[in-house]
Amino acid sequence: MILRDMSTLQLDGDGTGLIRADPWLEQHRGHLQARQARFRSALARFDPTGGLLGQISLGHRYFGFNRGELHGKSGVWYREWAPGALQLRLIGDFNNWDRWGNPMVRDQYGVWSLFLPDDKFGDKFVHGSKVKVHVVGEDSSGRDRIPAYAKRVVQDPTARSLDAEQELP
Numbered sequence: 001m002i003l004r005d006m007s008t009l010q011l012d013g014d015g016t017g018l019i020r021a022d023p024w025l026e027q028h029r030g031h032l033q034a035r036q037a038r039f040r041s042a043l044a045r046f047d048p049t050g051g052l053l054g055q056i057s058l059g060h061r062y063f064g065f066n067r068g069e070l071h072g073k074s075g076v077w078y079r080e081w082a083p084g085a086l087q088l089r090l091i092g093d094f095n096n097w098d099r100w101g102n103p104m105v106r107d108q109y110g111v112w113s114l115f116l117p118d119d120k121f122g123d124k125f126v127h128g129s130k131v132k133v134h135v136v137g138e139d140s141s142g143r144d145r146i147p148a149y150a151k152r153v154v155q156d157p158t159a160r161s162l163d164a165e166q167e168l169p
Contacts, residue, residue, distance in 0.1 A: 015039075064149025065166060068115070075117035076125060080148060083110025085135050090114050091144065092131035092166075094124040099134045099142070130154070130163040 015036025019025045025032070068077045078090055088104040094116075095101040104112040116125050132144040146153055150164035 060149055063111075064147060064151070070115045070117065073117045073119065075115055075119075075121065077113060077115055078104070078147070079111055079113045080104070080133055081109075081111050082135060084138060085110075085112070086138060086140065087134075087136035087142075088112040089134040089136075090116075090131065091134050092125075092129055092163075094121060094126075094129050094131070104133075125166070127167060129166040131166055132163060 013036075015032040016029055018032065019029060063079045063081065066077050066079075068075065070077075080088060082088055085106075088106075089099055090102040090104060091097050091099055102114055102116075104114040106112050131147065133147050134142055135145050136142045146162055146164045151167045152165040153162050154165045155162050
């Protein structure tokens with residue numbers, strides 16, 4: 001029997017719904033039930049911590065560049081997860097690529113953050129600004145990296161290096 005339309009197939013909660021479509025699978029009923037139980041067990045472990053369709057899939061709303069407030073001032077938050085880093089600093093054309101100008105702060109979970117208030121950076125940190133994050137590793141070596149949640153990356157035609165190009169929310 002060839003199953004041509006999966007949309008008409010009703011799957012039972014125990015994983016044996018396929019047997020109605022293909023009776024030859026009856027001998028595998030126990031295996032199908034065990035697989036379904038294992039799947040539901042794995043899914044139950046994900047759900048309390050955000051689930052596959054929960055908080056973990058919405059990281060772009062927290063990490064990267066997002067508009068927000070701090071102490072009543074509006075601006076842009078930048079957050080990056082780097083638990084093994086010693087330091088992170090935001091660099092770009094908005095601060096003349098100064099690796100010391102905009103250090104980030106780490107929380108207990110390894111999330112680094114920086115708030116760029118509009119009153120100070122509103123005319124410098126604009127749509128199309130080129131940015132990178134300077135990461136200082138455990139061995140004290142520093143490297144410029146493209147932010148993990150960059151929405152747009154462009155290549156400098158002369159230097160051939162890549163930069164994230166900021167798209168402000």
